[in-house]
Amino acid sequence: MKKARDLNLLLKTTRRISSTPKMDPSDRYCFSPILRWNPEVENYFIKAYGADHFSVISKALTRPSSYSCVRVNTLKSTSDAVIEKLLKIIKEKGFDGDCHGKEGLEPDENVGSPPEESLKKGPIVKCHIPGLDYVLFVKGSGPHVIDYGYVPGAPPKEVIVSRKCAEAVLRGAQVFVPGVLACSAHVEKGDTVAVSVAIEQRNPNGGWASGMTRGTVLQGLQTDPYYFERNGLYIGQGTTTMSRAGLFRASEGIAVDMNDRVFRLPSFYDVLEGEIFLQNLPSIVAAHALDPQKGERILDMCAAPGGKTTAIAILMKDEGELVAIDRSHNKAQVIQKLAFEMSLTCITTYKLDALKAIRQRNETDDINTNQSSNSLRFDDEKASSSTTEGFNLDKTCKDNVSNAIEDGGTYVSKADIRKAMRRMRNGPGRNQCLGGRVENSKGFYPDSFDRVLLDAPCSALGLRPRLFVGEETIDSLKRHATYQRRMFDQAVKLVRPGGVIVYSTLVCINCLSFYFVVHVLF
Numbered sequence: 001m002k003k004a005r006d007l008n009l010l011l012k013t014t015r016r017i018s019s020t021p022k023m024d025p026s027d028r029y030c031f032s033p034i035l036r037w038n039p040e041v042e043n044y045f046i047k048a049y050g051a052d053h054f055s056v057i058s059k060a061l062t063r064p065s066s067y068s069c070v071r072v073n074t075l076k077s078t079s080d081a082v083i084e085k086l087l088k089i090i091k092e093k094g095f096d097g098d099c100h101g102k103e104g105l106e107p108d109e110n111v112g113s114p115p116e117e118s119l120k121k122g123p124i125v126k127c128h129i130p131g132l133d134y135v136l137f138v139k140g141s142g143p144h145v146i147d148y149g150y151v152p153g154a155p156p157k158e159v160i161v162s163r164k165c166a167e168a169v170l171r172g173a174q175v176f177v178p179g180v181l182a183c184s185a186h187v188e189k190g191d192t193v194a195v196s197v198a199i200e201q202r203n204p205n206g207g208w209a210s211g212m213t214r215g216t217v218l219q220g221l222q223t224d225p226y227y228f229e230r231n232g233l234y235i236g237q238g239t240t241t242m243s244r245a246g247l248f249r250a251s252e253g254i255a256v257d258m259n260d261r262v263f264r265l266p267s268f269y270d271v272l273e274g275e276i277f278l279q280n281l282p283s284i285v286a287a288h289a290l291d292p293q294k295g296e297r298i299l300d301m302c303a304a305p306g307g308k309t310t311a312i313a314i315l316m317k318d319e320g321e322l323v324a325i326d327r328s329h330n331k332a333q334v335i336q337k338l339a340f341e342m343s344l345t346c347i348t349t350y351k352l353d354a355l356k357a358i359r360q361r362n363e364t365d366d367i368n369t370n371q372s373s374n375s376l377r378f379d380d381e382k383a384s385s386s387t388t389e390g391f392n393l394d395k396t397c398k399d400n401v402s403n404a405i406e407d408g409g410t411y412v413s414k415a416d417i418r419k420a421m422r423r424m425r426n427g428p429g430r431n432q433c434l435g436g437r438v439e440n441s442k443g444f445y446p447d448s449f450d451r452v453l454l455d456a457p458c459s460a461l462g463l464r465p466r467l468f469v470g471e472e473t474i475d476s477l478k479r480h481a482t483y484q485r486r487m488f489d490q491a492v493k494l495v496r497p498g499g500v501i502v503y504s505t506l507v508c509i510n511c512l513s514f515y516f517v518v519h520v521l522f
C-alpha cells in the first residue's frame with residue numbers, strides 16, 4: 001500500500017517536473033517574441049479573424065517588413081539616379097539584404113511586400129504599380145540566427161534597450177543613448193554586446209511599465225531584472241561606442257553600433273537628405289489617391305510628421321497651396337523642417353486642432369468674401385502668430401517681397417507673393433531654417449479647399465514591428481472611431497462642392513492601411 005502511494009507520488013512529481021518548460025540557457029538568445037494583448041481585445045480579434053489567422057497576424061506584427069520603401073523627391077531627382085546612388089552606398093557600407101537565403105521569411109509571411117520575382121532583379125526595384133515608379137523597394141532579410149557567443153558559465157555582455165528603441169532597431173536603426181536602459185558591468189568602448197529589449201510588464205497598480213531603472217547593472221545571471229521575461233527577445237549584436245559609464249552619462253549619440261541584426265534592413269538615416277523619404281507604401285498610395293493638381297488649395301488635416309504632406313506637395317509640383325495642420329506645435333515644426341529639407345515651398349504649416357478647423361463667419365468676413373479671390377481668402381484666414389516677433393517677421397517679409405516686386409517691375413501674382421514670403425520666413429533649406437516657428441490658425445471657412453486629406457489618428461495597432469500592444473482596450477479602440485468620425489465631419493464641411501476627400505487610417509492589426517476617396521457633389 002505504502003509502495004503504491006510512493007509510486008503515485010513519484011509519478012506526480014515526474015509529471016510536474018516534465019511539464020515545467022526546461023530551457024537551455026543558450027536558447028534564450030534568439031528572437032521569438034509573443035505579442036501580449038489586452039485579453040478582451042484578444043478575444044474580440046480571435047472571434048473576428050479566427051484563432052489561427054489571428055495568431056499569424058499577431059506573429060507578423062512583431063516583425064518588420066522584409067523591404068524598405070523609399071519615395072523619391074521627383075522635384076530634386078529621378079528614380080534611376082536615386083537607385084544608382086543607393087546601390088553605391090549599399091556597396092560601400094557592405095549592406096547585404098539578400099532575402100532569399102534559407103533564413104529569409106517564408107513568402108506567405110511577406111505581408112504586402114513586392115513580388116518575389118521583381119526582387120530577384122536586384123536589391124532595389126521600382127514599384128510596379130502604374131504611376132508609382134517614384135517608389136523604390138530596397139530588400140532586407142530576416143529573421144537571422146545570431147551567434148551571441150554564449151558559453152556555459154560565461155554569458156555574453158549585454159545591453160537592454162527600451163521597447164521603442166528595439167522597434168526602431170528592428171527597422172534598421174542604431175541603438176541611440178536615450179534608448180539604453182541597462183548594461184553589463186565592466187563594458188568598455190569597443191566591446192561586443194548582445195542587445196535585448198525590456199517589454200512593458202504589469203505593475204502593481206494594474207498598469208503597464210518597463211519598470212527597469214536606467215543604469216541597472218546586469219550580471220548575466222538569472223537574478224538579473226527581467227532575465228526570464230527577456231527569453232527570446234534578443235534583437236542583435238553590436239559594438240559599444242563608449243564605456244558603461246559613458247552610456248549613462250552621455251545625453252545623445254549612438255550607443256551601440258549594430259553589426260549583426262536579426263532583421264537586416266537599410267536605415268538610410270541621413271542618406272540623400274531631401275532627395276528621398278522613407279515611407280510605407282500604403283501612405284504613399286493614400287497621397288497618390290488624393291490626385292492633387294498644380295495650383296490647387298489642399299488641406300492635410302492631421303499632417304505631422306509630414307510624410308503625406310510632402311508627397312502631396314511633390315505631386316502638385318510645389319505649385320498651389322498646401323495647408324498642413326497638426327494639433328501639436330512640436331510635431332507641426334517637424335513638418336516644417338521636412339518641407340525645408342525637401343525644398344518644398346507650397347506648404348504652410350499651422351498648429352490647429354482639426355476638430356476646431358472650421359472658422360465661423362462674421363460680418364467683416366462677409367465683406368471680404370463678397371469681393372473675394374483665393375488670395376483674399378487666404379489673407380483673411382491667415383494664422384495669427386503666437387508671438388509679436390512673428391507679426392514683425394511677417395511684416396518684414398511682406399515689405400521685402402513688395403520691394404523685390406517693385407524693383408523687378410514685373411507683375412507677380414498673390415500666390416507668388418505668398419510663396420516668396422514663405423521662402424523668406426523659412427530660409428532656403430533645413431539648415432538655414434529661422435527657428436521653425438509654427439503659427440496658430442483660427443481655422444478655415446467652409447468649402448475653402450479643393451481637396452482634403454484626413455489621415456486620422458488611430459490605435460497604430462497595425463504598425464510593424466510592434467513588440468507590445470497590451471495597453472489598447474476595447475474602450476480605447478471605440479474612442480478612436482468616435483474621434484475619427486468627428487474629424488470626418490469637419491473635412492466634409494471644409495471641402496468645396498465638387499472637391500475630393502481622402503480619408504485614410506490603419507486597418508486595425510491587419511498590417512494594411514485603408515483609405516477611401518469621397519467625391520463631394522454638393
Ligand SMILES: C[S@@+](CC[C@H](N)C(=O)[O-])C[C@H]1O[C@@H](n2cnc3c(N)ncnc32)[C@H](O)[C@@H]1O
Nearest residue numbers: 302303304305306307308326327353354455457
Ligand atoms: C497618423 S498621424 C499622421 C501622419 C501623417 N499624416 C504623415 O503621413 O506623416 C496622426 C497625427 O494626427 C495628429 N492629431 C491628433 N489629433 C489631432 C487633432 N485633433 N487635430 C490635429 N491633429 C491631430 C497627431 O498629432 C499626429 O501627428
